[in-house]
Amino acid sequence: MCLESGAMIVVVTGMVGLDKKSYLQKVCQSAASKNKEVLLCNVGEMMYAEAPDIPTGKILDIPIKRLSSLRRSVFKDIIAKAKKAPNLIVNTHATFRWWHGLFPAVDFDQMRQLNADMYICLIDGIIALHSRLLDEHSIEHCLKDLIVWREEEIIGTEMLCKGVNELVPFYCLARGAEEPTIETFYNLVFDHSYKKAYLSFPMTHVADMKNIRKEINEFRRLMKQFFICFDPADLEESYLPHYAHKAAEQGSYFVEASALGRKVRLELAQVQQIERDINSQIYARDFMLIDQSDMIISFIPTLPDGRAAVSSGVERELQHAHEAAKQVFVIWTAKQSPSIFVTQTATKVFTDINNAIEFFKKKGYV
16 A cells, blocks of 8 residues: 555556546646645656657557566656655556557556555547547557457456455546546545445437436436446447447438537448447446446436336346345336336335435435
8 A cells, every 4th residue: 555644546547549648637636626636647658758769659669678668667767756646646558459469558566566556447438539549649440449449458457456456446437528527536536435326327218319318417417416426328339339220221321429529420330340349348347337336326217108218228237236235226207116127126216316315315325
């Protein structure tokens, strides 16, 4: 653990295209506004500073032996800084995939010396990642590449954390494309008074229902005022297969989507290629997010015909949370009674969001 009482050393990983540096700078600014000093060490930036002969964007092109030596030198400096810093965030990668193939971006012996208190793998949606890479990098890629790189980084970080110290927490956190999850990150690391909640709600089959989506977004907004929320909608890609099907039916070769506040046009063939990957990663990742939470809070809106907008995905999430011994809270707004697949897994069922918030306040959860 850190030498200074109450201090934190956090290793933050994430694939290219996340813009982690600016995100983490905002985290440090948020911490400063709360009178908490945090030193941010950007490994890539430090490596370029130590090797000024390497042009920007070309560091992965150098011989892997020199790359490893350069990285070790930078981590040696970071380990020294960790002994003095009140709090430290190390911005790095867990893995790299380049001309050398797939290879680790850190060394286990140095990570043990660093002795971090927490590992966080930042992730983002495919559309946002694709957009940033087009704007800011010259890296050739297809959507399939991004799906693979993201999964490699998550697994690489989790293995790194368990290999260095299995008692240290590992979290997967969505960056949030439209509204960065800065406060979520800060509270996760520095304010342990907040409970961690996974937010569950229907997504794909209400994709075209603006009023329902507005209700869901209000639920998400309110819950984030009271909890550290792991929100599957922060990735904004579950709708892609649905949009791809509509584009194919209309005879279009492109899929229209939104990311970073603007419209993005994606090749239909590329989206169709990753549909299976998106679905399988959602399945595995959402269960991971539930496992790293204290509870699940599920919002079931009412469809225009009066039926409950409950999906098989939501029911499966409730079952998984129940079997993982998590607290399960369901906000069921429809007049029809919930099925036994909901009531048998729920700790408590509410009729609206306000009733749920009042309950959380009485229990001291918020």
